[in-house]
Amino acid sequence: MSPSRASLQKKPREVAAMFDDVARRYDLTNAVLTGGIDHLWRRAVTKAVGAAPGERVLDIAAGTGTSSEPYADAGVEVVPADFSIGMLREGYRRRPDLPFTAADATRLPFADDSFDVVTMSFGLRNVEDVDAALREFLRVTRPGGRLVVCEFSTPVVPGLREVYGKGVLKVLPAVARRTSSNPDAYVYLSESIEAWPAQEELGRSVRAAGWTQVRWRNLTGGIAAIHHAVRAH
Known part of the structure; x- marks a missing residue:
């Protein structure tokens, strides 16, 4: 199952089921679709997080735990969380040492003030x-x-916006058919990218939620962006 059209009104069960379907080959498909640049983006996120041993990191939407591994390997306590059980099972199969946790981002099963860093990629x-x-x-x-x-x-x-929007995003589903267990899911994924707000608008949403010192940095000409923020003392 995959959502038929992307919108900002997602149905959680449908989205979770979609990720369950693609879990086994998700990391491989991402690498193929981005030409391997997703690894560079994730490395940039790890650097931006800047977690040190003694800190506790929540990696939400961690999927199979690929994004969590650098923290764990550096001796940082990390909790990989996701609402796709299929993703969590695949992650646990790969890294049974990590505390994979089922979690809905809008209703996290953690106490107040539990983490030094929350990151989501x-x-x-x-x-x-x-x-x-x-x-x-x-x-x-x-x-x-x-x-x-x-x-x-x-x-x-x-x-770049025209080339990316009219070219790259349109061919994602076709490319995904070669590597993904659910190519139709990538129709939703490409549409969700097109529907997503620009950097400044997302920054405003982060501020409105109560975060301070909000800033962002573009990656690969703005195809992706890292937003940083701080919780006030």
Whole structure:
């Protein structure tokens, strides 16, 4: 099952089922579709998070845990969480040492002030209520703690927006048919990227949720962007 059209009114069960379907080959498909650049983006996120041993990180929408592994391997306590049980099962199969946790971003199963950092990569646009999720992230973050969100965004390089929107995004489903167990899911994914707000608009949403020191950095000409924020003391 996959949502027939992308919108900002997602049906959580349909989105979760979609990710369940693609879990086994999700990481491979992402690498193929991005030409391997997704690894560079994730490395940039890890650097932006800047977690040190002794800190606790919530990696929400962690999927199979690929984004969580660098923290764990560096001795940082990390909790990979996702609302797709299929993704979590695949992640646990790969890394049974990580505490994979089923979690809805809008209703996190964690106490207030539980984490030094909350990070989310390429998952916020799949959340039913983005504003509620951003408030939940604030709730579970300790005062002075950090938010780092990486998401597809709006290209800022002249000409790139047209090439990306009219070219790359349109061929994603066709390419996915070669590697994905559910190619139709990538119709939804490409449409959700096109429907997602630009950098400044997302920044305003982060501020409205109560975060401070909001800023962002473009990756690959704005195809993706990393938003940073801090919870006030």
